[in-house]
Amino acid sequence: MALAVLAAAGSAPSARAAAAGVGAGIFSVDGTRVQNLTLPQGGTYYLTVATDSGSEYVNASLTYNGSLLAQQNASFSSSTFASLPAGNYSLSLVGHGRAALGWDFTNGAVENFPDNETLVAFLAPSGPRVQVYVSRGNAQTIELSMYGDDLLPVGNATASADGSVTFVLPPSAASVAYLVARVTAGAPNGIYGLSWTSGPLNPPLDFTAWPLFLLWILVPVAVAFGIFVLLQRRRAR
Numbered sequence: 507m508a509l510a511v512l513a514a515a516g517s518a519p520s521a522r523a524a525a526a527g528v529g530a531g532i533f534s535v536d537g538t539r540v541q542n543l544t545l546p547q548g549g550t551y552y553l554t555v556a557t558d559s560g561s562e563y564v565n566a567s568l569t570y571n572g573s574l575l576a577q578q579n580a581s582f583s584s585s586t587f588a589s590l591p592a593g594n595y596s597l598s599l600v601g602h603g604r605a606a607l608g609w610d611f612t613n614g615a616v617e618n619f620p621d622n623e624t625l626v627a628f629l630a631p632s633g634p635r636v637q638v639y640v641s642r643g644n645a646q647t648i649e650l651s652m653y654g655d656d657l658l659p660v661g662n663a664t665a666s667a668d669g670s671v672t673f674v675l676p677p678s679a680a681s682v683a684y685l686v687a688r689v690t691a692g693a694p695n696g697i698y699g700l701s702w703t704s705g706p707l708n709p710p711l712d713f714t715a716w717p718l719f720l721l722w723i724l725v726p727v728a729v730a731f732g733i734f735v736l737l738q739r740r741r742a743r
Contacts, residue, residue, distance in 0.1 A: 528546075528547055528620070528625045528626065528627070529551070529607060529608040529609040529625060529628075530543045530545065530551075530595075530597070530607035530626060531607065531626055532604060532606040532626070532653060532657055532684060532686075533597070533605050533606070535564060535600070535601060535602065535603065535604070536602050537602075538600050539598075539599040539600075540597070540598050540599075541598075542595070542597075543594070543595040544593070544594050545590060545591075545592055545593060546623075548590060548591040548592040549589070549590070549609065550588070550589050550610035551576075551587065551588060551590050551607055551608065551609060551610060552585050552586070552587045552606075552607070552608050552610060552628035553577075553578050553585065553587070553588065553605070554578070554583065554584070554605065554606045554607075554682060555579070555583070555585075555601075555603060555604070555605045556584075556603055556604045556605075556606075556656045556658075557580075557581050557604075558603065558656075559581070560581045562581060562601065562602045563579065563580065563581045563601045563602070563603070564578075564580070564599060564600070564603040564604065564605055565578075565579040565600040566599050566605040567597070568588070568590075568595055568596070568597050568598075569598070570590070570593060570595050571593070575588050575590060575595075576588040576590070578605075583656055583657075583681075585628070585655075603657075604657040605657070606626070606653070606657050606684055608626045608628035608684050609625065609627045610627075610628055611627035611629055611685065611700075612628065612629060612630045614629075614701055614702045614704075616639075616641060616699045616701040617699065617701070618642065618698070618699050619687070619697060619698060619699075619700060620696070620697060621689040621697060622689075623688075624687070624688040625687040625700070626685075626686050627684065627687070628683075628684060629682070629683040629704075630681070630683075631680055631683050632704045632705060633704050633705045634674055634675040634676070634677050634704075634706070635673075635674055635675075635705050635706060635707050636652065636672070636673045636674075636675060636703075636704045637670055637672045637673075637702060637703050638665070638672075638673070638685065638700060638702045639669075639701045639702065639703075640665045640668070640669050640670065640671075640698065640699070641698070641699035641700075642667065642697060642698050642699040646666060646689050646691065646692030647664050647665075647666055647691040647692055648666065648687055648688070648689055649664050649687065649688055650662070650663050650664070650665060650685065650686070651685070651686040652673040652675070652683060652684070652686075653683060653686070654675050654679030654680065654682070654683060655681050655682035655683065656679045658679070660674070660675055660683075661674075664690070666692075667698070685702070687700060
């Protein structure tokens with residue numbers, strides 16, 4: 507699936523097609539827009555809308571065979587989730603801002619994805635520092651892009667198997683993140699694995715190492731003090 511962060515639609519929307527993939531993409535709207543989607547894999551997906559100010563809104567409606575399965579209408583950033591079957595969908599957008607539909611990847615554990623499709627995944631970080639790990643990708647090069655809860659790009663990097671990339675989200679946009687991944691080079695392997703962790707910008711101090719640290723400092727001090735006392739006694743004689 508090709509990631510779509512596309513130009514705004516006009517006032518008379520016409521349906522646009524997007525290739526199949528794991529997750530649907532990130533789309534912009536300025537007025538009205540209709541986006542056709544294909545989800546080859548059923549499961550839990552998150553629908554997120556975002557605007558640049560409280561005076562704007564985005565109303566996103568996701569329909570399947572004419573039935574409304576998910577809807578989100580909000581200002582700033584807001585998300586909802588739904589269990590969606592595989593199939594063809596229509597995403598209708600009204601307002602001014604952005605919308606995204608991503609695969610539920612909130613647990614962060616290693617998960618396999620097909621290397622011939624683009625992944626658009628919803629993350630729920632516990633802090634602004636997000637580290638993404640790549641596995642089972644052989645010699646492939648995987649492009650990773652991160653978006654904050656405002657659905658604006660935060661960073662872009664490449665990694666290969668057993669590699670990792672660290673992204674830093676703006677503190678004001680760190681409660682939700684979208685990860686976009688696609689294989690850009692290398693022999694097809696069928697699948698590649700991703701996992702991720704998150705936390706504060708400055709990890710807490712490891713107090714279990716303090717005794718060794720203090721010992722490392724105190725021993726030289728004690729030795730130096732002992733030598734000083736010994737020299738003073740010799741001079742006193």
